[in-house]
Amino acid sequence: MDYAECKAYFDSPEFEEEYHYDGKLGSFCQPDGTQFFLWAPTAQRVQLNLFRSGDGGEAYEILSLTRGERGIWQLRTPENLHGVYYTYTVTADGIVRETGDPYARACGLNGRRSMVIDLAATDPEDWANDRAPSLPPENIIYEVHVKDFSWDPASGVSPEYRGKFPGLHQAGTTLFGDGIHPTTLDYLKALGITHLELMPVYDYGSVDEAGPDSQFNWGYDPVNYNVPEGSYSTDPFHGEVRIRELKQAIAALHKCGIRVIMDVVYNHTYHLDSCLNRTVPWYYYRQNPDGTPSNGSGCGNDTASERSMCSKYILDSVLYWAEEYHIDGFRFDLMGLLPVALMNRIREALDARFGPGEKILFGEPWRAADTAVRPGTILADKANLSALSDGVGAFCDATRDAVKGSLLHPGARGFVNGGSFSCLTLESCIRGWSGTPGEFSARSPRQTIGYVSSHDDWTLWDRLVNTLDDTRDYTGCSPEILRANRLAAAVLFGCQGSWFLLAGEEFGRTKGGIKNSYTSSPEINRLDWQRAWRNHSLSEYYRGLFALRRQLPALRAKCADAGVRILSVFEPQPGCAAVMLDNTGGESPWRTLLLLYNTRPEQRTIMLPSGSWQKLADDESSFCWQESIPVVHQATLMPISAMILGK
Ligand code: CA
Numbered sequence: 166m167d168y169a170e171c172k173a174y175f176d177s178p179e180f181e182e183e184y185h186y187d188g189k190l191g192s193f194c195q196p197d198g199t200q201f202f203l204w205a206p207t208a209q210r211v212q213l214n215l216f217r218s219g220d221g222g223e224a225y226e227i228l229s230l231t232r233g234e235r236g237i238w239q240l241r242t243p244e245n246l247h248g249v250y251y252t253y254t255v256t257a258d259g260i261v262r263e264t265g266d267p268y269a270r271a272c273g274l275n276g277r278r279s280m281v282i283d284l285a286a287t288d289p290e291d292w293a294n295d296r297a298p299s300l301p302p303e304n305i306i307y308e309v310h311v312k313d314f315s316w317d318p319a320s321g322v323s324p325e326y327r328g329k330f331p332g333l334h335q336a337g338t339t340l341f342g343d344g345i346h347p348t349t350l351d352y353l354k355a356l357g358i359t360h361l362e363l364m365p366v367y368d369y370g371s372v373d374e375a376g377p378d379s380q381f382n383w384g385y386d387p388v389n390y391n392v393p394e395g396s397y398s399t400d401p402f403h404g405e406v407r408i409r410e411l412k413q414a415i416a417a418l419h420k421c422g423i424r425v426i427m428d429v430v431y432n433h434t435y436h437l438d439s440c441l442n443r444t445v446p447w448y449y450y451r452q453n454p455d456g457t458p459s460n461g462s463g464c465g466n467d468t469a470s471e472r473s474m475c476s477k478y479i480l481d482s483v484l485y486w487a488e489e490y491h492i493d494g495f496r497f498d499l500m501g502l503l504p505v506a507l508m509n510r511i512r513e514a515l516d517a518r519f520g521p522g523e524k525i526l527f528g529e530p531w532r533a534a535d536t537a538v539r540p541g542t543i544l545a546d547k548a549n550l551s552a553l554s555d556g557v558g559a560f561c562d563a564t565r566d567a568v569k570g571s572l573l574h575p576g577a578r579g580f581v582n583g584g585s586f587s588c589l590t591l592e593s594c595i596r597g598w599s600g601t602p603g604e605f606s607a608r609s610p611r612q613t614i615g616y617v618s619s620h621d622d623w624t625l626w627d628r629l630v631n632t633l634d635d636t637r638d639y640t641g642c643s644p645e646i647l648r649a650n651r652l653a654a655a656v657l658f659g660c661q662g663s664w665f666l667l668a669g670e671e672f673g674r675t676k677g678g679i680k681n682s683y684t685s686s687p688e689i690n691r692l693d694w695q696r697a698w699r700n701h702s703l704s705e706y707y708r709g710l711f712a713l714r715r716q717l718p719a720l721r722a723k724c725a726d727a728g729v730r731i732l733s734v735f736e737p738q739p740g741c742a743a744v745m746l747d748n749t750g751g752e753s754p755w756r757t758l759l760l761l762y763n764t765r766p767e768q769r770t771i772m773l774p775s776g777s778w779q780k781l782a783d784d785e786s787s788f789c790w791q792e793s794i795p796v797v798h799q800a801t802l803m804p805i806s807a808m809i810l811g812k
Contacts (some may be wrong), residue, residue: 219273
């Protein structure tokens with residue numbers, strides 16, 4: 166078959182009817198034997214190669230698999246092969262290729278060989294009793310890269326754990342071990358986030374697991390979708406270690422009241438020469454009419470997630486991480502390359518297995534470029550939010566750009582950094598763009614992931630420096646930038662939806678103005694724990710807003726009609742906004758909220774609606790709500806600042 170025939174064949178209902186397979190795939194060992202199942206309908210021959218180690222050495226045994234129904238190749242050995250490494254040799258279209266198992270759940274160094282694993286042997290102590298903390302009243306999602314979190318020697322983390330899974334949860338770490346200033350996990354516990362989102366922790370290809378620890382990559386280049394990354398483990402040579410160490414980290418985070426979200430990248434693979442393509446050439450990838458691989462991801466190989474076995478592969482993978490690793494949510498990279506039908510199916514399957522809403526699910530509702538998807542497929546992008554379940558969230562670039570300026574223009578400004586201000590746009594931000602006509606129109610705030618920083622693009626701090634400081638002093642802590650940063654946080658605080666932030670946004674994290682640090686050094690990317698304490702007043706401001714928001718039904722509301730809580734939005738003075746919200750229906754002491762924002766560099770005095778208002782937060786403190794500070798008749802807003810009132 167030429168490529169055009171091949172593509173038509175894989176897309177045809179006949180192919181799906183004949184070869185779609187719903188059973189289990191991969192390798193499974195029991196005391197009395199080990200079974201292997203590989204889906205390879207286009208193969209003429211499949212052999213199993215067994216190895217004593219995860220890298221190096223020859224196969225000690227080679228066995229042939231038998232072809233069964235629906236393109237399944239299988240084999241059963243009489244021995245328990247736990248700990249044995251393996252590859253397949255697949256002959257398809259007369260070409261012989263050696264490959265890892267696409268369904269591998271463990272692997273050797275750099276993911277080249279798969280490993281038979283008895284997963285129970287990887288469970289940390291008391292894993293069976295590991296439970297996520299109960300669902301929080303609000304989602305505060307904190308995005309971090311495993312290496313960034315503990316790379317900095319100032320973190321006080323033991324040198325052998327820095328940048329690795331155990332560095333996520335070492336207890337009692339303090340700044341240079343001073344015993345006074347908590348860092349890493351203890352710092353996070355105090356901050357009050359509810360979800361830690363781990364940037365890719367599946368096995369990726371861009372870092373040599375046998376190489377120096379100073380290598381760095383974000384990891385958006387999957388090799389083994391169902392295995393943790395080896396460079397984050399203390400021993401990448403033995404397949405069970407990375408599994409146990411990731412489980413230990415998750416259990417420790419759960420014990421600290423933090424849920425764990427995994428960043429998943431099913432839209433493309435490290436390269437086209439993947440285990441998927443070596444097993445069933447071209448089935449898992451979209452092709453352009455000329456036969457070249459589709460490139461809607463910018464990475465040169467879009468997966469064909471609309472084809473039933475690719476779709477099953479993704480669903481199986483998500484369920485596996487949720488089940489085996491107790492992962493509490495998933496962030497889908499370039500979700501706009503995946504079908505709406507698949508995302509909704511994942512939502513339903515997670516709800517059915519773990520309980521409605523127990524697992525959070527969201528993604529980037531866009532793609533880098535057009536993709537050669539099977540015609541008729543509806544993709545999970547911004548234009549199709551209404552077709553997605555409202556339990557599938559989407560990053561809200563509309564709020565992001567309104568607050569700090571469009572990312573498409575390096576010098577663009579938003580509300581907090583001297584850009585134009587519009588009450589109408591602010592109102593849309595407040596309602597999480599739910600039901601708002603326009604490019605981003607969510608079904609409900611449940612669907613909206615509000616944010617002003619993520620790993621992509623400049624940190625919030627660097628963006629503010631770029632637009633407010635001609636000297637580009639990224640490492641400084643100027644009062645002007647701090648004011649803009651606090652105002653940005655206060656605007657996000659006031660927006661319905663979930664609240665997402667890049668780790669360190671709350672202490673003015675800088676990457677020295679580097680926009681895309683995916684392959685920059687760990688020194689550029691690492692969380693600077695000295696800076697975290699130098700800017701402690703800023704992180705305290707976030708901490709207070711997080712704690713206050715949990716108490717406010719007006720802002721937490723996720724239902725489709727949450728917008729009716731917005732009683733009025735007006736512009737008392739140019740560049741200022743007042744937003745009144747109905748805060749009833751919870752146990753909050755305040756029935757009405759008044760959010761006041763001043764986007765201008767001058768002080769403003771605003772006449773207040775009648776009533777006895779209490780100050781909950783102002784430009785300096787977000788803990789005013791712990792005291793009783795009355796504000797009557799009028800409020801004076803400092804330049805570039807917010808004030809939150811309640812009554
Ligand atoms: Ca790897």
